[in-house]
Amino acid sequence: MALVTFSNVGLRYSTGPEILHDVSFTLQPGSFHFLTGPSGAGKTSLLKLLHLGQKPTRGIVTLFGQDMARVSRRDMPALRRQIGVVFQDFRLMNHLSAFDNVALPLRIAGTDEAVIQKNVGELLTWVGLGDKMHARPVTLSGGEQQRVATARAVIGRPRLLIADEPTGNIDRDTAIRILHLLDELNRHGTTVVVATHDEAIVERFRHPQLRLEGGTLKEEPSLTAQAA
Amino acid sequence: MTKKKRLFSAYKYDIAFSEGVSPHLVTWVSGLMVFFIALALAVSFALTSVTKNWTQSLTGSLTVELAPGAPAVAEKISALEGQHPDVSSARVLAATEVQGLLAPWLGDAAVGGFSLPVLVDVQLIDGASVARVKRDIAAIAPMAVIDDHAEALSSVTTVAQVVRGFVSTLSGAVLLLAIVSIAGIVRAKFAIHRQEVETLHLIGASDEYIARQFRHHTLRGVLLGAVLGVAAMAGVFIAAGMVTHTLNSTIWPQIQMLPLQWIVLLVSPLAAGCFIAHVTAQRAVTRELESLA
The missing domain is CATH 3.30.70 (Alpha-Beta Plaits)
Structure with missing residues (x-):
């Protein structure tokens, strides 16, 4: 069964023009896709639909086998916990330490504190921030903040990981390191969608692309090639 | 750190409430409101005591x-x-x-x-x-x-009723003002911390989880304000009692309150403050959260 299915999805904000037109695609479990396209093509809007931050104006979005139009508001948080999001601007809580930022999804899910201590400590060490667990985000570099944001997105072992321009604000070496981290997660079964402008990164990692131009999907990914 | 410790010691908010709108605004507002309401209640009790004294001496x-x-x-x-x-x-x-x-x-x-x-x-x-x-x-x-003494009694009763009515109306107005003010402060805080709320929402926090943070924060501020307001009222009331005691007047009898009235006076503004904070914050946040997808 497909993890994500978009069928003729359209999106407009309020009474403005339509941002996305008849977008249809399917993501199989364990796949890795780059979402590419010029600025203003609708990448961020598509990601918003994927991480349930926005409802489509028309069409059908199916996630984890459920039609999102039929899911009640009460059941939405449980679905969102199966999706990890790395925001372009990181959206870290600046008053919380790196540890507490990463622990946030687990605390929201009501995970036992002992498990949180163990898992968050291990993950921050794995992403190379073992010595900066108690640092506030404002004291971290862009690359370190990116790793905290990525760690927060994956700590709950999401089935779908979405990253919006994860290499946009960091140097080349850190960008490649972040992509290797996402690749590693993908090898462990997480479905990954990465929105990027960075052609070099797309070339280097050679994953299929969802290419948006003017709100329309130009290149539909193979439905079978990326099956887990 | 266990959940129990988190609840009863330093509750750690996911939202940076210490930034933006003064974190003590709700404390000041509720303290002032509780002071006036408690004072009105005290005046009402005192008036009952004085009226009873006068009535007993005349009937x-x-x-x-x-x-x-x-x-x-x-x-x-x-x-x-x-x-x-x-x-x-x-x-x-x-x-x-x-x-x-x-x-x-x-x-x-x-x-x-x-x-x-x-x-x-x-x-x-x-x-x-x-x-x-x-x-x-x-x-x-x-x-x-x-x-x-029917005429005198009638005058005393009428004056007492008018004053009590005025005090009740004033208390109602202050209460309404407190509710509107607290709701406004909560909405302002929501607007300031909207991005943090959206982030929590998108990483899977339920409406109840987010509302609980606002409720807890508001409740803490209101409770502190209510304690200060009641303490200030008690100070004013005790001072007024001491003044009437030194007057030793036969016209103005000493104000005497029953232990139950003291309990009502000290506990009811706190309980009312907590209830109002809880309900107002919950309603204000729920309404705002509905604007999120």
Whole structure:
């Protein structure tokens, strides 16, 4: 069964023009896709639909086998916990330490504190921030903040990981390191969608692309090639 | 750190409430509101106590006023004590006592120059028929003026009712203002921290999880404000009590409150504050959260 299915999805904000037109695609479990396209093509809007931050104006979005139009508001948080999001601007809580930022999804899910201590400590060490667990985000570099944001997105072992321009604000070496981290997660079964402008990164990692131009999907990914 | 420790020690908010709108604004607003409401409640209790004092001293008694130089009639009326079933005592006031009653109004020097009326203080038993006693006294002394204090009692009761009504209206207005103010502060905080709320929402926090953070934060501020407000009110009230005590006035009796009234006075503003904070924050946040997808 497909993890994500978009069928003729359209999106407009309020009474403005339509941002996305008849977008249809399917993501199989364990796949890795780059979402590419010029600025203003609708990448961020598509990601918003994927991480349930926005409802489509028309069409059908199916996630984890459920039609999102039929899911009640009460059941939405449980679905969102199966999706990890790395925001372009990181959206870290600046008053919380790196540890507490990463622990946030687990605390929201009501995970036992002992498990949180163990898992968050291990993950921050794995992403190379073992010595900066108690640092506030404002004291971290862009690359370190990116790793905290990525760690927060994956700590709950999401089935779908979405990253919006994860290499946009960091140097080349850190960008490649972040992509290797996402690749590693993908090898462990997480479905990954990465929105990027960075052609070099797309070339280097050679994953299929969802290419948006003017709100329309130009290149539909193979439905079978990326099956887990 | 266990959940229990998190709850009862340093509760860690996921939202940076210490930034933006003054974190103590809700404390100041609720403290001021609780002070006024508690003070109004205290005034209401004090007024009840004073009215009760006045009423007790005026009911169950009659004052019979006779023209000067009628000692025989006065003696007949005082003889009702022990003879009349509704009269517990009847006493002719001495001339010095009558002078003492008139002196505050007419002055010591002036009182000496008048021929004073004869006054008889008639005390009635509980449940006595005032009308029957007045009729029987009138039969003994048709020209006597019999004052059952109904007019004075009516004035006292009316004034007390008007003041109590005014205090209740004022309390209601302050309460309404408190609710509107707290709701406004919560909405302002929501607007300031909207991005953090959206982030929590997108990483899987339920509406209840987010609302709980606002509720807890508001409740803490209101509780602190309520404690300060009640403490300030208690200080003012105790000071007022001490002043009336030193006045030693017969017109303004000492304010006395029952232990239950003190408990109501101290606990009810706190309980009301907590309830209002809880409900207002919950409603304000829920309404705002509905704007998120």
